[in-house]
Amino acid sequence: MSPLLKINISVDYPRNPGVLQSLTLEAHAGEIIGLVGRSGEGKSTVTMAILGLLGYKGGKCAGEILFQGRNLLELNQREMRCVRGKEIGLVPQSPLAALNPNLRLRAHLEEARRAHDGEKRDWAGLMESVSLPSEAAFLDQLPRNLSVGMAQRFMIAMAMVHRPPLLLADEPTSALDMITQAEILKLFARLNREQGVAMLYISHDLASVASLCHRVAILHQGKVVECGATGDVFQNPQHAFTRQLIAAIPQPPQSSLVAMGKALRPDWNEAETMAPEQAASEHSPVL
């Protein structure tokens, strides 16, 4: 089966040439693929390139972006506009900034629908699918009344208006607190499971990638240096940069776990919370 999306692109900005250098990536239908890299390494550039919006940032893209067998880089503006939103949806990094402050939520949905001449419809079902209130009054609000978590759910609903086969999620959880982050990740997983939407999940947060993605690609210095099933990459990283990334995942500090444990249970045994080798070294008579 040919992949849903297959890209091989190089991107230059006037002041920053070679942001992406022959970056290759494949996404299959119904799959969630993670793209991980450091900030400023061109992760968002990938989404802009796929949507053909690099021009707004002054960037130039060469190579090919095969989406459902068509090379998106060869489409004209009009054809490209039919792809945006209808066949590829975008979930942004900062949901509140991505909503027009002077447009009500319903108007946002209506505009997204009208962009591709969708039929008039009741939005309750869509709102329910992203766990937002389905009553009409909710949609009469202005974006400033939403919490950032709700706004992100709303952005996901916006991206799903035309049920595109592919969602691009550009660091969708980096502006959210831990609990909201977990909820949004659950929502992505559910949409993927129930509606079969494929996803390119871009993040620098490895923990969220590990919990969500089927496969993961590691971006470093404009290239994908490693790509494979999430479990394989995390357990057996091949590239030095990947190892560096994994080593940098923060761990909850042992001491605070111990303090917490002691507060809850007076008979807490410190060794229980420690990693085996650490516990062993603490109890060894000679250091």
Next chain:
Amino acid sequence: MTLLRRGAIGVLMVIASAAVAPELWTPAHYATQFREAADAEPSGRFPLGTDRLGRDRLSRLVYGTRVSLLLAPAAALLSCGAAALMGGSAAVAGGLTETGIMALADLCLSLPWLFLLLTMRALLPLNVSPQTSIALTFLLLGVLGWAGPARVIFATVRKLQSSDFILQAHAAGLGPRQVFLRHLTPNLAPVLLAQFCVAVPLYVLAEATLGMLGLGVAEPLPSWGNILRELESGNALSQPWLLVPVVLLALVVASFQAVMPAQTGEKDYA
């Protein structure tokens, strides 16, 4: 809303409603001459006295208020419209258009505005009918005032174009028309309104300046500018009621300044 702002709105509303239909309540028409009572002091019949031609000052002041308060907003509307057109197209088109328009705006801004206004008005025919003089004053104010607001509009459109929500609108497949009408315009409107509110008191003063120099609205039609010409005779101290138009002018301009923050305040626009 602060007390000051409420007061200012109240003052403006009273003045504006008094000037809406002066025919209904002023003692006389602005051109009616009471020759038997020329240069009269204030009295029950003429609350502000009469001028050298025997015209009732209060009536002229109220009619003049109507002219000035219509002229300034109309000119502000014109200059804001021109600014939106010029600034907007410079931002959208970019390239050579942008360079050209912005260079022109900078040139206009670098010239001393009031002198430019006086020079331009002096170049145009002065011996015209009152109606033509109104139109000329209004057009000049409007045309010469475009540059400042145009720069603001240009910067705003540029900022909006690179904003996340416009990018998101493009990413949702919205066409240029949809983006312009639904995303750009509603966010530009508060900025335009602010520019309009800044321009109105400025133009009120500019018209008064032109009028005082005899370059504004032509007699017998009154405006604050040509009413203030009476002060040229220099007897304001012995005839303090001549200062009433000055007080009114100051009051209106100050009220506009006090009202403005309410209308121009940052309209959630991050």
